[in-house]
Amino acid sequence: MEAQTLYEKLWSSHVVHQEADGTALIYIDRHLVHEVTSPQAFEGLKLAGRKPWRVSSIVATADHNTPTDHWEQGIQDPVSRQQVETLDSNIREVGALAYFPFKNERQGIVHVIGPENGATLPGMTVVCGDSHTSTHGAFACLAHGIGTSEVEHVMATQCLIQKRSKTMLVRVDGKLGKGVTAKDVALAIIGRIGTAGGTGYAIEFGGEVMRSLSMEGRMTVCNMAIEAGARMGFVAVDQITIDYLKGRPFSPRGDDWERAVAYWRTLHSDEGARFDQLVVLRGEEIQPQVTWGTSPEMVVPVGATVPDPAKENDPVRREGMERALQYMGLTPNLPVTSIKIDKVFIGSCTNSRIEDLRQAAVIARGRRKADNVRQVLVVPGSGLVKRQAEQEGLDKIFVAAGFEWREPGCSMCLAMNADRLEPGERCASTSNRNFEGRQGAGGRTHLVSPAMAAAAAIAGHFADVRDIL
Amino acid sequence: MQKFITLNGLVAPLDRNNVDTDAIIPKQFLKSIKRSGFGPNAFDEWRYMDRGEPGMDNSQRPLNPNFVLNQPRYQGASVLLTRANFGCGSSREHAPWALLDYGFRAIIAESFADIFFNNCFKNGVVPIVLPKAEVDALFGLVEHSPGYTIEVDLPTQLVKRPDGHAVHFDIDPFRKECLINGWDDIGLTLRHADKIKAFEERRRAEHPYYFA
Numbered sequence A: 001m002e003a004q005t006l007y008e009k010l011w012s013s014h015v016v017h018q019e020a021d022g023t024a025l026i027y028i029d030r031h032l033v034h035e036v037t038s039p040q041a042f043e044g045l046k047l048a049g050r051k052p053w054r055v056s057s058i059v060a061t062a063d064h065n066t067p068t069d070h071w072e073q074g075i076q077d078p079v080s081r082q083q084v085e086t087l088d089s090n091i092r093e094v095g096a097l098a099y100f101p102f103k104n105e106r107q108g109i110v111h112v113i114g115p116e117n118g119a120t121l122p123g124m125t126v127v128c129g130d131s132h133t134s135t136h137g138a139f140a141c142l143a144h145g146i147g148t149s150e151v152e153h154v155m156a157t158q159c160l161i162q163k164r165s166k167t168m169l170v171r172v173d174g175k176l177g178k179g180v181t182a183k184d185v186a187l188a189i190i191g192r193i194g195t196a197g198g199t200g201y202a203i204e205f206g207g208e209v210m211r212s213l214s215m216e217g218r219m220t221v222c223n224m225a226i227e228a229g230a231r232m233g234f235v236a237v238d239q240i241t242i243d244y245l246k247g248r249p250f251s252p253r254g255d256d257w258e259r260a261v262a263y264w265r266t267l268h269s270d271e272g273a274r275f276d277q278l279v280v281l282r283g284e285e286i287q288p289q290v291t292w293g294t295s296p297e298m299v300v301p302v303g304a305t306v307p308d309p310a311k312e313n314d315p316v317r318r319e320g321m322e323r324a325l326q327y328m329g330l331t332p333n334l335p336v337t338s339i340k341i342d343k344v345f346i347g348s349c350t351n352s353r354i355e356d357l358r359q360a361a362v363i364a365r366g367r368r369k370a371d372n373v374r375q376v377l378v379v380p381g382s383g384l385v386k387r388q389a390e391q392e393g394l395d396k397i398f399v400a401a402g403f404e405w406r407e408p409g410c411s412m413c414l415a416m417n418a419d420r421l422e423p424g425e426r427c428a429s430t431s432n433r434n435f436e437g438r439q440g441a442g443g444r445t446h447l448v449s450p451a452m453a454a455a456a457a458i459a460g461h462f463a464d465v466r467d468i469l
Numbered sequence B: 001m002q003k004f005i006t007l008n009g010l011v012a013p014l015d016r017n018n019v020d021t022d023a024i025i026p027k028q029f030l031k032s033i034k035r036s037g038f039g040p041n042a043f044d045e046w047r048y049m050d051r052g053e054p055g056m057d058n059s060q061r062p063l064n065p066n067f068v069l070n071q072p073r074y075q076g077a078s079v080l081l082t083r084a085n086f087g088c089g090s091s092r093e094h095a096p097w098a099l100l101d102y103g104f105r106a107i108i109a110e111s112f113a114d115i116f117f118n119n120c121f122k123n124g125v126v127p128i129v130l131p132k133a134e135v136d137a138l139f140g141l142v143e144h145s146p147g148y149t150i151e152v153d154l155p156t157q158l159v160k161r162p163d164g165h166a167v168h169f170d171i172d173p174f175r176k177e178c179l180i181n182g183w184d185d186i187g188l189t190l191r192h193a194d195k196i197k198a199f200e201e202r203r204r205a206e207h208p209y210y211f212a
């Protein structure tokens, strides 16, 4: 048999029906649901008099709108509350494999709770009305975001209409230096291929660096595949994947476990499999990264300076750079480490897992945030992450450093709740998007790793985490 | 879904790369549980001088005179002309809902982000990819000729300029058929319900652990 890529294996095992032009019906194993992109889908289903096809595929939670403090007061914003309550009532009516509502001890960001509960398993197709569904690809899943019409489509038919993507292998060879993390790998990849570089592709992340990353790290890289334009990114199964999944609430048990593991071990690209594109990075060359603009591809190593649009030849790109610098309140050629910050956000589906919090805590331990830093939010990705961090005493380290220890949720990643930047405020953020207004109208976001975010909180400006470690 | 066959419409230019869905419809408006009514808040942060919140009377808000779509000459536009990687970022379908509600039925760009591109088809909005040279030319023509219109002919897959120049665009045949007929995807898929059931049975037997 011809050597296959992991993508081809995952794709062909889910084709229900295929038309002559290649349009296919793809079966969906897991459907993650949150409050923002589902109400219109539930309503559409009801209006058409349709029933959900397989309720046990649904895992739901409320995360985008939920507050991260004063849970005893409930959700203050009436519009947010209505959206969360709409999800409550929709799930009550329709059912689900699992629902982690507001205040539940296992509630959290949808892309954190799926994996940690073993609801995301290798070989699955995983969809959610959320672009960062690519995160689940870390488990060798075909996982991608969908729009609300498709949420309704999956509910009604358990399928999606799709065409095969092209394949790209991003290989990160060698080893990462001290203080360089999965987030820096993700940003370095986007810096290399650009925010549209992956458009139309399914990206497999491979190479020694990816193999050496924990599941948390792999999730961080796959999470940001969408920022490189790819709807999905994934990593082959290995022992690290299998060890992570053993004993999780929805992971298979007993004979099923053995059977599953035997199958999962086949989920890798075969020797000699052909990709449509190959991109190679060297781990040793990746430095801690900081974005300077309003697109994740506007990124430089921490030791660099803010780029100069005068050196850009393409007029549309040059104008884009000028607009970004103006929005960000930066001048060309400024050393990145001289940029002072007002706030720090450690959280989001990119970097809110236990390993991320540990990385930030290593820097925060025994230090205090700089006086010019108004607020440092640490927002765990889920109730389970929060509990684990507290068992390890990380919360105490953060609080002693002057950081705020919050309840789980999306929080200032997109500022749909009360956590947000004020106009002009500058933030070192571990989230995934530095778009204009993303963290609050007029807010200025610099994307960094959790360790770099903590280092910036301590220094009051961007700092090379390698000087502190 | 609204059918789309041909459209002869006023063109509005948005001369930027990487216009993201947060810019098309900011997150505070995603709290709505409805599909309609997003048009007045399309491009909210660029369009108005104040900060928009759901429930405001948008007709009373101060407009940003520097935002191109606020220029009187572009009022009533139904074709949006833009650059590369339009619609990147979040998967929110609220973005095409907002553009449709604003009045856009076709978007011409050098390229689109995947999820946004896909979401357009579900709502009767036609995303058209043209080569950079054609897009450049259109920007020039729109800028220099107030009231500039073009015709989008879906059956023949042509964008026709008033000067007679026509460019072919590619579109997936299945999606084209759905647009022309206004078909609902779910209905089409459910014609294969037996196949879906059979597939599901096989999968359940082979991989029971996915069906816990």
Ligand code: SF4
Pocket (backbone or CB within 6 Å): A063, A064, A109, A110, A111, A130, A132, A348, A349, A350, A409, A410, A413, A414, A431, A432
């Ligand atoms: S943490 Fe941010 S990116 Fe992730 S799901 Fe929530 S809002 Fe989206």
